[in-house]
Amino acid sequence: MTGPHSRKTSRLLTVLLGCITAALIAPAAQAAGKTVYFLSWGGTIQTMLEKEGWADEFKKDTGYEVTLVPKATSAEIIATAIAQKDKPQVDVVMCDHPAWVQGLHQGIFSAVDQEGVPNLADLYPIAPIKEDGKTMGVYAYGDVVGILYQPEVFKKNKWAPPTGWKDLMRPEFKGKLIIPPVSNTFGLYTLIEFAKMGGGGIDKIDPGFAELKALAPNVMDWTTTFAKIGEFFESGAAAIAVFSAGTGLEFKKRGIPVAIVMPDPAYLSPTSIGVMKNAPDPEGARVFMNWLLSPKVLAYRANRFGQIAMNKKVELTGEAAELLPPSSEMGKLAVIDYDAVLALRSAWNERFEKDIAPVK
Amino acid sequence: MASAISPDDGRCCEASAPRRAAPGLIWFPLACVLPLVVLMLGFFLWPLVGAIVNSFHPYSLAGINTAHWTLANYRTLLDPFYLGVLWRTVRISFLISLITAVLAYPVAWYATRLRPTAQAYLLILYVAPWLVNVAVKAFGWTVLLSPRGLINRSLMSLGLVDSPLPLMFNETGVVIGLVHAHFMFVLLPLWAALGGIDRNLLWAASGLGATGSAVFRSIVLPLTLPALLAGMIINFTINMAAFATPALLGGSRVQVVSTLAYRINLVDLNWPLGAAMALVLLAVTLGLVLAAQRLGTGRREASA
Numbered sequence: 001m002t003g004p005h006s007r008k009t010s011r012l013l014t015v016l017l018g019c020i021t022a023a024l025i026a027p028a029a030q031a032a033g034k035t036v037y038f039l040s041w042g043g044t045i046q047t048m049l050e051k052e053g054w055a056d057e058f059k060k061d062t063g064y065e066v067t068l069v070p071k072a073t074s075a076e077i078i079a080t081a082i083a084q085k086d087k088p089q090v091d092v093v094m095c096d097h098p099a100w101v102q103g104l105h106q107g108i109f110s111a112v113d114q115e116g117v118p119n120l121a122d123l124y125p126i127a128p129i130k131e132d133g134k135t136m137g138v139y140a141y142g143d144v145v146g147i148l149y150q151p152e153v154f155k156k157n158k159w160a161p162p163t164g165w166k167d168l169m170r171p172e173f174k175g176k177l178i179i180p181p182v183s184n185t186f187g188l189y190t191l192i193e194f195a196k197m198g199g200g201g202i203d204k205i206d207p208g209f210a211e212l213k214a215l216a217p218n219v220m221d222w223t224t225t226f227a228k229i230g231e232f233f234e235s236g237a238a239a240i241a242v243f244s245a246g247t248g249l250e251f252k253k254r255g256i257p258v259a260i261v262m263p264d265p266a267y268l269s270p271t272s273i274g275v276m277k278n279a280p281d282p283e284g285a286r287v288f289m290n291w292l293l294s295p296k297v298l299a300y301r302a303n304r305f306g307q308i309a310m311n312k313k314v315e316l317t318g319e320a321a322e323l324l325p326p327s328s329e330m331g332k333l334a335v336i337d338y339d340a341v342l343a344l345r346s347a348w349n350e351r352f353e354k355d356i357a358p359v360k
Numbered sequence: 361m362a363s364a365i366s367p368d369d370g371r372c373c374e375a376s377a378p379r380r381a382a383p384g385l386i387w388f389p390l391a392c393v394l395p396l397v398v399l400m401l402g403f404f405l406w407p408l409v410g411a412i413v414n415s416f417h418p419y420s421l422a423g424i425n426t427a428h429w430t431l432a433n434y435r436t437l438l439d440p441f442y443l444g445v446l447w448r449t450v451r452i453s454f455l456i457s458l459i460t461a462v463l464a465y466p467v468a469w470y471a472t473r474l475r476p477t478a479q480a481y482l483l484i485l486y487v488a489p490w491l492v493n494v495a496v497k498a499f500g501w502t503v504l505l506s507p508r509g510l511i512n513r514s515l516m517s518l519g520l521v522d523s524p525l526p527l528m529f530n531e532t533g534v535v536i537g538l539v540h541a542h543f544m545f546v547l548l549p550l551w552a553a554l555g556g557i558d559r560n561l562l563w564a565a566s567g568l569g570a571t572g573s574a575v576f577r578s579i580v581l582p583l584t585l586p587a588l589l590a591g592m593i594i595n596f597t598i599n600m601a602a603f604a605t606p607a608l609l610g611g612s613r614v615q616v617v618s619t620l621a622y623r624i625n626l627v628d629l630n631w632p633l634g635a636a637m638a639l640v641l642l643a644v645t646l647g648l649v650l651a652a653q654r655l656g657t658g659r660r661e662a663s664a
Binding site for chain 1 (some may be wrong): 422502506623624626628
């Protein structure tokens with residue numbers, strides 16, 4: 001560099017490069033002592049443990065420390081767990097059930113019983129995940145697939161509020177509708193429900209794809225994250241979306257005007273927890289799992305984040321009590337045959353990308 | 361790579377006569393290079409070898425079957441759907457490099473005419489987007505580009521368009537986002553090369569009656585071509601690998617290889633197919649880069 005580039009120029013650029021380098025070298029903190037390593041989300045789980053004091057609460061309750069290993073999505077959580085299945089560095093893994101069950105199929109979880117995890121006794125009958133009669137993990141809590149919409153937009157356009165799955169097909173929602181892609185948990189339920197409405201099901205999925213294809217021109221975006229949906233709602237780009245009821249509650253708390261409908265059938269979208277096979281601290285892992293399944297922790301998650309607790313002793317208050325199904329309704333929530341879906345899912349994902357996503 | 365892109369190679373070594381270097385002069389540079397070599401071997405080459413091996417194994421729900429070998433993963437990628445996604449990735453990446461080159465020339469030219477301090481500030485302005493987190497940048501663009509975003513609302517309230525222009529969830533959005541994100545990789549080499557041109561050449565040419573465009577075509581362009589190609593190659597390769605911007609501004613409707621590889625690796629957990637896909641992306645990118653370099657050196661040899 002010669003000519004008009006002076007020493008001053010290059011000095012400024014050097015400073016700039018120095019800043020970049022400094023930003024890249026982030027300090028890494030390490031915890032010591034008896035620590036349980038918990039692989040899960042960086043979202044509400046991290047908020048709860050690290051910002052709202054529940055990691056300290058765990059230490060007070062059990063004497064163990066917990067270190068969260070946070071990932072962005074269920075897929076990343078289970079991929080991380082599977083990647084270290086020969087030599088695990090984490091003790092407990094929790095994520096959405098459809099992803100969790102991929103780990104189960106690769107044999108990464110170790111069986112648990114009431115001796116190690118006493119709170120198993122208080123869970124709803126749908127919660128335990130059995131394999132050969134052994135409990136390999138449990139649903140810790142769940143969310144319900146919900147239809148979220150903006151009441152003000154509906155009022156302004158004189159649209160009738162949606163009540164169920166069929167309303168998604170209404171022509172007036174053209175360009176205002178959000179459905180997650182089939183690779184997303186809530187998109188998966190939508191596909192299966194559409195197939196059922198057309199006389200099919202998991203084993204006969206064609207009607208579901210036909211319906212998605214017919215609906216595709218109306219879809220503004222096949223959105224995967226709740227943050228993006230919130231943004232589209234706030235900016236008025238979208239008016240109605242399929243996602244989770246818990247997300248709706250979170251939107252309300254953030255001041256985004258949204259109403260939530262739980263369509264019939266309401267699908268339970270479970271979050272599952274399990275102990276890694278050959279976990280570094282198998283005992284601590286069970287202590288943590290038991291603590292997470294306790295009425296205290298699950299009640300907090302229900303009331304704070306709108307999640308449906310799988311522990312029968314949890315009491316709901318406030319908005320959560322209005323929104324979430326009462327314990328008497330728990331048996332009515334629909335669950336899908338995850339084993340059957342797992343074998344078909346990657347073919348469905350590919351079919352969605354080939355046939356549905358390009359449709360404008 | 362350096363031999364093809366450095367504008368002044370061949371110049372530095374002409375004067376140096378062969379002489380025996382002190383032993384320290386041989387070992388010291390080697391010792392300096394060693395940590396990075398070890399790092400690259402351990403954290404780049406070794407996983408890459410692992411991926412190559414994986415790409416020849418079959419996958420089932422029970423995991424990767426390392427006992428069997430297969431070409432099935434590569435056969436899957438010959439499906440028109442996957443080839444289509446690869447072609448779109450190459451096409452968009454090249455288009456972005458081309459647009460960036462056209463836009464970067466005037467900026468680089470303008471920069472070289474400023475006082476040195478002003479040059480630095482101007483360049484920092486163009487480097488700044490690279491310092492902002494890529495997801496934040498893409499979100500910023502959605503605020504501008506979405507159907508109810510700033511641009512569309514302004515156009516509509518001015519009465520220039522009746523309905524919002526489709527500026528995102530399509531290739532347009534991806535191109536806009538990536539031109540902005542990777543601009544400096546073309547700008548900086550161009551700026552360096554333009555700054556290195558002897559101004560007397562330009563004065564002489566115009567003094568002899570050459571028009572502005574003739575000066576550009578026969579002096580500026582040939583002299584800056586190696587730098588331009590170098591910048592465009594770097595720009596092209598990071599466009600090929602870009603993930604967050606296509607994911608956020610293209611949405612599910614615009615699949616590129618990186619977003620597809622994400623789904624296959626992390627949602628389907630089909631690591632062998634994902635590895636095959638990554639290797640095809642690597643091979644195609646490398647092939648195109650080598651071809652571009654050959655083009656660059658060929659031209660210079662012809663003109664020499």
